[in-house]
Amino acid sequence: MPEIRRRRILRGTFYLILAVLILGIGYNLVFPNISRLKKEAPTATAFMKYRQKMSRQAGKKPGIAYTWIPLGKISPYLAQAVVISEDDKFWSHNGFDLAAIKIAIRKDVKMKTLRYGGSTITQQLAKNLFLSPSRNPVRKLKEIILSWRLERALTKKRILELYLNVVEWGNGIFGAEAASRRYYGKPASELSPREAAHLAVVLPNPRRYNPLSGSDFIEGRVREVLDILVKRGIVRPEEAEN
Secondary structure: OOOHHHHHHHHHHHHHHHHHHHHHHHHHHHHOOOOOHHHOOOOOOOOHHHHHEEEEEOOOOOOOEEEOOHHOOOHHHHHHHHHHHOOOOOOOOOOOOHHHHHHHHHHHHHOOOOOOOOHHHHHHHHHHHHHOOOOOOOOOOHHHHHHHHHHHHHHHHHHHHHHHHHOOOOOOEEOHHHHHHHHHHHOHHHHOOOHHHHHHHOOOOOOOHHHHHHHHHHHHHHHHHHHHHHHHHOOHHHHHOO
16 A cells, blocks of 8 residues: 555544544533423433443343332442442542542553442432443543533432442342332332442442352452441441441
């Protein structure tokens, strides 16, 4: 291939990628309408639709268990356990934990992957509501923009309420109410500290880990979360044992 033609193709490809990136940034700066989330409960999220699509492609029934409930009907133990386990700086940061992101970047560079995101609850909410599980720089950029918008449009309490209601908690299981009823046969309002801790610690990979598995890894993480709940006076020592 002549050198001039090759350069033209490379330049054209570069400009095409740049245009797509700019359009993507612009779209996520304007759409979707995040203000509606101040009062409206999502009927379905991008993650739910993605899982349904994958199920259909695999020839399976795309069932989704999802029931919206207000934050006041979710056990405070679960809310506290999730924050401790997933994003302990949630109430003080502006949507991003820079220290966690730096650590994640170092791990990614070392492992030559995009596995470690250092994501906050706000970032995970943005991903669940509007994006997909894919890991690539463009998707990450969209997540950052949407997280920035979520933090400016919604209160922290509302962000946590949304997250606890839409986060994936297993195959076809979304939100605290569906997860509580599936794993413990009770509403999310009645979860004990230990049950809440079990649900919280599987969130990094809920399709791999089951809160009822009894694995050493899960039980170790549960103990860590319960110890923190006790130290902070949220749970009494005897409650952590039940």
